[in-house]
Structures are given as structure tokens and as C-alpha cells.
Amino acid sequence: MATLPTVTITYCSQCNWLLRAGWMAQELLSSFSTDLAAVTLVPGTGGIYQISVDGQLIWDRKTDGGFPDAAVLKQRLRDICFPDRSLGHIDKAKSNPETPSA
Template sequence: MTSVEIKYCVPCGLLNPAIETQTRLLNEFGQELDSVTLIPGHGGVFIVTADGETIWEKGVHGADLDLELIVDAINDRLLSEA
């Protein structure tokens, strides 16, 4: 099983994209995931990790949230566990 963490910048107003990401992952994978945790941060951060491995990071993977890339990466991870 996989645990996902979404660290997001509170002052930047990134709560809504974090919730959108969390909701999408739960809708896509449901009980296949151990957890999808939101972690408040600062400094413009928006990082999605799965079991400690970075899946998507604002600035590294672009400024616009790429939910398809995140979903595909989590899907690949779950398939490799099966």
C-alpha cells in the first residue's frame, strides 16, 4: 500500500489545489492507498510524495498543477506493488 503526502503553502493560497489533488487521488484509487495527507507549509511549496519519493514538485515540474502526471505516477507505483 502507498501513503501520499501533499505539502502546500498556506500563505500562497495553495490549500484548494492540495484538496483537489487529495480528492482526485481518493476518487481514483480509494482504498488502494493507505493515506493521502495534507501538510501545511510556507515558502511557495507544493510537493506531492508517495512513500517519501517526490512525485510532483512546483517549480521542478512546472508552475501549473499536473494532476494527470500525479495520478499516472501513483497508478504506476500501485501496479508495481501488485
């Protein structure tokens, strides 16, 4: 049996980004549910906001320019862990970039 992926969200506690990290964890768990082993929140300092899956960085606030949109983060996680999986309306919006988003 394959090991399920673990997502780690490291957030700056000095910047009060716990709620943002918790919301992102909730979004990932809502979409991927029992396909994930865990989503772990790790407090840090110095403006850090990084998201990794099994140690592979998939979002860094400083290099990616801010905070991820939930849809973008779900796509990055899916592309690494579940490449054949459809994300439904999220994928449809990605395939038709001229469609205005709500």
C-alpha cells in the same frame, strides 16, 4: 500483507494553496480509493507544493514547472505503486498524443 502507499501533499499556506491541495487529494482518492493508506495534507511556507508517495517525491512545483494536471499525477502515482493498473481514458489519451483533449 503489503503496506498500502501513503501520499503526502505539502502546500504553501501563505499562497492559499489549500484548496488546490485538497482538490488533488480528492482526485487521487477518487481514482485509487482503498488502495491507498492515506492522503495527507501538510501546510508549509515559501511557495512549496510537493507531492510524494511513501517519501518518494513525484511532483515538485519548482522543478516540474507549476502544478500537476490530475491525469499526470495519477499516472505518476500509478507507475510507482500500481504499474499494471489501467487508468482507462487517461491512458488512452496518453497513448494517442495527437488526439485533442477536452
